[in-house]
Amino acid sequence: DVKVTQSSRYLVKRTGEKVFLECVQDMDHENMFWYRQDPGLGLRLIYFSYDVKMKEKGDIPEGYSVSREKKERFSLILESASTNQTSMYLCASSSIARTGAYFGPGTRLTVT
Amino acid sequence: AQKVTQAQTEISVVEKEDVTLDCVYETRDTTYYLFWYKQPPSGELVFLIRRNSFDEQNEISGRYSWNFQKSTSSFNFTITASQVVDSAVYFCALSVAEYGNKLVFGAGTILRVKS
Numbered sequence: 001d002v003k004v005t006q007s008s009r010y011l012v013k014r015t016g017e018k019v020f021l022e023c024v025q026d027m028d029h030e031n032m033f034w035y036r037q038d039p040g041l042g043l044r045l046i047y048f049s050y051d052v053k054m055k056e057k058g059d060i061p062e063g064y065s066v067s068r069e070k071k072e073r074f075s076l077i078l079e080s081a082s083t084n085q086t087s088m089y090l091c092a093s094s095s096i097a098r099t100g101a102y103f104g105p106g107t108r109l110t111v112t
Numbered sequence: 113a114q115k116v117t118q119a120q121t122e123i124s125v126v127e128k129e130d131v132t133l134d135c136v137y138e139t140r141d142t143t144y145y146l147f148w149y150k151q152p153p154s155g156e157l158v159f160l161i162r163r164n165s166f167d168e169q170n171e172i173s174g175r176y177s178w179n180f181q182k183s184t185s186s187f188n189f190t191i192t193a194s195q196v197v198d199s200a201v202y203f204c205a206l207s208v209a210e211y212g213n214k215l216v217f218g219a220g221t222i223l224r225v226k227s
Contacts, residue, residue, distance in 0.1 A: 033215075042118075042219040042220050043203065043205075044217075045214055045216075048214055090157065101213070101215055105154075108155075
């Protein structure tokens with residue numbers, strides 16, 4: 001069974017704090033993704049990575065950065081959290097041999 | 113650019129009714145993949161189906177069926193004899209392999225099944 005885990009289910013941070021969201025997958029997938037989910041907007045891609053140390057911007061990268069030092073781990077960083085970054089964050093991974101992605105349980109981040 | 117439209121924001125049905133969730137997609141690529149995901153109240157996205165652009169055969173899996181029509185760029189999802197456990201948010205998504213298998217999602221349809 002593919003497993004994608006995220007470090008926290010719920011997180012509350014203050015405006016201006018640096019926030020780290022961690023994602024780990026155990027299926028040796030090449031691709032990893034960070035999405036943000038907001039009501040009425042579906043899931044929007046923030047960043048993705050197709051290999052270690054490689055990253056590509058998605059549709060809404062502003063205010064975020066990512067790190068992929070190991071194949072199984074993909075971190076999303078909010079350099080200075082703002083209230084408009086309050087959202088559900090979903091990590092996913094996929095293999096280049098097949099399309100489609102497996103998702104983690106999500107992290108609900110609240111920035112106050 | 114790729115785009116997925118789920119025009120139905122929310123649907124309410126009574127148990128045992130059939131319900132169809134609509135999905136319309138846009139892409140200029142000839143090779144693409146279409147997906148449906150279910151997101152129950154627990155929040156985790158559950159993969160339901162993947163269909164590639166060269167396979168227009170409809171698919172049935174138990175009470176679930178999918179109708180893929182390239183002529184109308186649609187990939188609709190029907191639940192037969194709905195159950196309360198089907199209550200969830202359903203997302204349609206599109207992937208073009210050339211772009212790293214990124215999934216482009218629709219806004220989602222909230223399905224409420226009442227007993």
